[in-house]
Amino acid sequence: MLTRSDAGADPVRCHGDDVTSKGALEAVVELKGLTKRYGELKAVDDVSLAIEPGEIFALLGPNGAGKTTMIGCVTGMITGFEGRAAVAGLDVVENYRVTRRMVGLVPQELNWDAFFTVRQVLEFQAGYFGVKPTRGEIDALLDQFSLLEKADANTRWLSGGMKRRLMICKALMHDPVVLFLDEPTAGVDVELRDELWGYVEALRERGTTIVLTTHYLEEAEKLADRVGIINQGRLLRVDDREALLEAFGRRHVSVTLSEIPSPQVLEALGPHQVEVEGRTLTLSYGQTEGDEGGEVDFFLRAIVGAGARVESVEGGRSSLETIFREVLHGDLAQKEAMR
Known part of the structure; x- marks a missing residue:
């Protein structure tokens, strides 16, 4: 060959x-x-x-x-x-x-x-x-x-x-x-x-x-x-x-409760942007592996402090697919703004 x-x-x-x-x-x-x-x-x-x-x-x-x-x-x-x-x-x-x-x-x-x-x-x-x-x-x-x-x-x-x-x-x-x-x-x-x-x-x-x-x-x-x-x-x-x-990804932590989160739990989370889906609460935070702002710590303590029972906790980060869509959408938005 x-x-x-x-x-x-x-x-x-x-x-x-x-x-x-x-x-x-x-x-x-x-x-x-x-x-x-x-x-x-x-x-x-x-x-x-x-x-x-x-x-x-x-x-x-x-x-x-x-x-x-x-x-x-x-x-x-x-x-x-x-x-x-x-x-x-x-x-x-x-x-x-x-x-x-x-x-x-x-x-x-x-x-x-x-x-x-x-x-x-x-x-x-x-x-x-x-x-x-x-x-x-x-x-x-x-x-x-x-x-x-x-x-x-x-x-x-x-x-x-x-x-x-x-x-x-x-x-x-x-x-x-x-x-x-x-x-x-x-x-x-x-x-x-x-x-x-x-x-x-x-x-x-x-x-x-x-x-x-x-x-x-x-x-x-x-x-x-x-x-x-x-x-x-x-x-x-x-x-x-x-x-x-x-650079583009965000990390997240999802907490699944034993029951639908009560108003007291949601109030305890304060101004943090938390996604609620059924019994699961998801916090998106930063881009680094560390939690320098203490967001995750506050998130978990607030949930437990409000009397909620936690079944599971999972963490992760944005997938390449999410980033791909973000870059494409950003490009389309820029083109639209230039028209």
């Missing part, structure tokens, strides 16, 4: 200027002012971004946000864009023969050759990149994705989950530096989704940089090192997953 050194550049030593909050870093994928127009529509609008070697970068956005278009510009599926896109420091337009060998793409749609066996599909896929894998190399890849026993089966008889795994195998046949996964778990069941997550984490451990688009916010929250939020072609926010959760 093609090794990364064969691709014409050392992916770890390439340099680029990061335009996110992290400052200068070595970038394996770099976008500068990337814009793709379809008539008056800007599918991608002046996007600048740098993706680090070996990370899992999740690109989040609603349908039509520009995620797939952005990936297409980097992988060569879409041309005629403005700005610059580079892989390992090499411009994807000027050096397309090299950069296209350095990227792998698993598209949203299942795409396979229905008249060939699983092994033949991978042999043909490798041939597109001038790679001549041995039978042992193909078997090793199939075994990694639990497809070895189907190696000589016609692809039309594979289940939907097996076809999804085969798509990933196809994208890995030339050992790409960067793997783009465009909605990889769309339409799969929960069990297969967990299985695919395991494959993604294993790929990252071997050093593959992964760019993931997804509608499943829990997927990004579990896998991603960094998260980018895109809407209407514009990149709204890029940050570490934990930093994003910390």
Whole structure:
């Protein structure tokens, strides 16, 4: 199989200027002012971004946000864009023969050759990149994705989950530096989704940089090192997953009582903003793990002091899904105010 050194550049030593909050870093994928127009529509609008070697970068956005278009510009599926896109420091337009060998793409749609066996599909896929894998190399890849026993089966008889795994195998046949996964778990069941997550984490451990688009916010929250939020072609926010959760998230504590809270309990809580739902009282507070303002302490003491009997206490923080919606709504509100 093609090794990364064969691709014409050392992916770890390439340099680029990061335009996110992290400052200068070595970038394996770099976008500068990337814009793709379809008539008056800007599918991608002046996007600048740098993706680090070996990370899992999740690109989040609603349908039509520009995620797939952005990936297409980097992988060569879409041309005629403005700005610059580079892989390992090499411009994807000027050096397309090299950069296209350095990227792998698993598209949203299942795409396979229905008249060939699983092994033949991978042999043909490798041939597109001038790679001549041995039978042992193909078997090793199939075994990694639990497809070895189907190696000589016609692809039309594979289940939907097996076809999804085969798509990933196809994208890995030339050992790409960067793997783009465009909605990889769309339409799969929960069990297969967990299985695919395991494959993604294993790929990252071997050093593959992964760019993931997804509608499943829990997927990004579990896998991603960094998260980018895109809407209407514009990149709204890029940050570490934990930093994003910390910056936008709020913590909460929920107390479930043995009975509906009495007026005395609610009065004891004073001015604190408490959500009441049945027997459960929920206090949202701050963004830090500590309770420096004593809000939680006051909340719990007030409930007990008012004579309420507590059945359970649970704590947590905002999910990435909540933050995602907050960022999108903030962007829409800003656009509305500018009209």
